[in-house]
Amino acid sequence: MSTEKVRGIVIREIPVGESDKIITLLTKEKGKITLSARGARKPKSKYLASCELFAYSDFVIYTARKYPSVSSAVLINSFYGLRKRLDCFYCGAYLSEICNRLIFEGTDCSECMLLLLTALNRMSKGLSESFITSLVFELKFLLINGMLPDLGVCESCGKSLEGSAHIGSDGLLCSDCAKDEKEISSGAVKALRYIYNSDIASVFSFKADKKVVEGISAVRDSVMQRQTDREFKTYSMFKDICLEKNE
Ligand SMILES: [Zn+2]
Known part of the structure; x- marks a missing residue:
């Protein structure tokens, strides 16, 4: 299992199952990428805010299955005014x-x-x-x-x-x-x-x-x-x- 850091903005979010999401990001490091964000819709999820549409964040991602997944995220800007x-x-x-x-x-x-x-x-x-x-x-x-x-x-x-x-x-x-x-x-x-x-x-x-x-x-x-x-x-x-x- 490998981990990588990317800085990116969420341009699409698709709910999956009860509490997961698939998100698509534009990133400087890897271009457009699609990630699985497990548990991102749980109210207490640590990366709830970073996986919403327009959220601009620093992500650590790991690749183990079909989609790379969010391991952690730190929000930079949610563009809340929108x-x-x-x-x-x-x-x-x-x-x-x-x-x-x-x-x-x-x-x-x-x-x-x-x-x-x-x-x-x-x-x-x-x-x-x-x-x-x-x-x-x-x-x-x-x-x-x-x-x-x-x-x-x-x-x-x-x-x-x-x-x-x-x-x-x-x-x-x-x-x-x-x-x-x-x-x-x-x-x-x-x-x-x-x-x-x-x-x-x-x-x-x-x-x-x-x-x-x-x-x-x-x-x-x-x-x-x-x-x-x-x-x-x-x-x-x-x-x-x-x-x-x-x-
Ligand atoms: Zn002319």
Whole structure:
């Protein structure tokens, strides 16, 4: 039996039997891993808090059976603030589902992990709104994974985009190349460029008016649809809550 130390965040939890759990973590050391957490649902379990969704902890794991198991855990951050606001909680659940579905076991996920931690931390502290956080996260996540086209140039003629732009089939189009594709404002084009070029520490810290958010949102819809032919279970719940909030 071997033991190892990893630092990771819980992106999925599945109850098993009466008191156990299977948890999936993003870790810096081993990428995405799945662990068995025996007794983690018992109220007196020493690692109850460390095995909950969004919990960021130092784990000691041992491998003896099918899944490696949690041997001990020390909680670093539970991002408790997310549990006080329904929209932020469901946004966090949606971002976690993106990570779980689109990151493969055994691949380096340290940048995506940092992106998730930054998004959860900002929402938990009330520094970022959930809807804009989801947009920025999705686009940056696709960029990190090589799935986002260059949004600074026209996809057809390659000209650098100045002013407004149109949503093309694989990115953005300048007004010379566009026919009747949906137009987005120059503010939205600038915001997209900011998301594209900023580092993870500062990518979430910008404010956008309604028109800009609409533009980014339309680009996100088009890119996400093309790149991920998957339906995310948590996305419809999150979207419904955002719509209710804005009514
Ligand atoms: Zn063009």
